Ligand SMILES: CC[C@H](C(=O)O)C(=O)SCCNC(=O)CCNC(=O)[C@H](O)C(C)(C)COP(=O)(O)OP(=O)(O)OC[C@H]1O[C@@H](n2cnc3c(N)ncnc32)[C@H](O)[C@@H]1OP(=O)(O)O
């Protein structure tokens with residue numbers, strides 16, 4: 001069911017500083033900040049040869065990553081995103097296996113304009129998993 005690793009997301013306390021670090025010290029190809037109000041974050045994507053890094057910064061008062069940054073003030077790996085062919089079939093299979101799908105359970109449109117869902121970290125060894133339909 002899960003396919004390629006689409007991105008690894010890192011929540012950061014300073015988005016501009018983190019982007020600059022990846023651009024200069026790590027010599028990576030760094031995109032421009034993208035506000036995603038529907039998700040409560042501003043994101044910066046870093047293109048790598050085999051996947052992407054998604055830098056995350058809270059946007060708005062009820063950002064879902066605010067709590068994470070309060071607990072991890074220096075930042076940290078926030079989630080992994082796997083690609084799936086059919087996100088509704090994936091969701092239904094996960095629910096039938098007892099996994100929790102976060103939010104309403106219906107996919108939202110993610111940063112790439114594709115449907116995404118999130119699975120509770122407590123159900124997957126402490127890792128927050130995002131699924132993105134390709
Ligand atoms: C533009 C879209 C973009 C894209 O790629 O397309 C995105 O990726 S948007 C990314 C931001 N959106 C989300 O993360 C949505 C899903 N996340 C959530 O709904 C929340 O973050 C949630 C429910 C996972 C955690 O919320 P919160 O921290 O406020 O809740 P709790 O404090 O009750 O946490 C419960 C429990 O989970 C642990 N936790 C929280 N976040 C993570 C994490 N990222 N990885 C692993 N574990 C996490 C937290 O420490 C609590 O554990 P406990 O042992 O009970 O303390």
Ligand SMILES: [Co+2]
Nearest residue numbers: 009054081130
């Ligand atoms: Co993501």
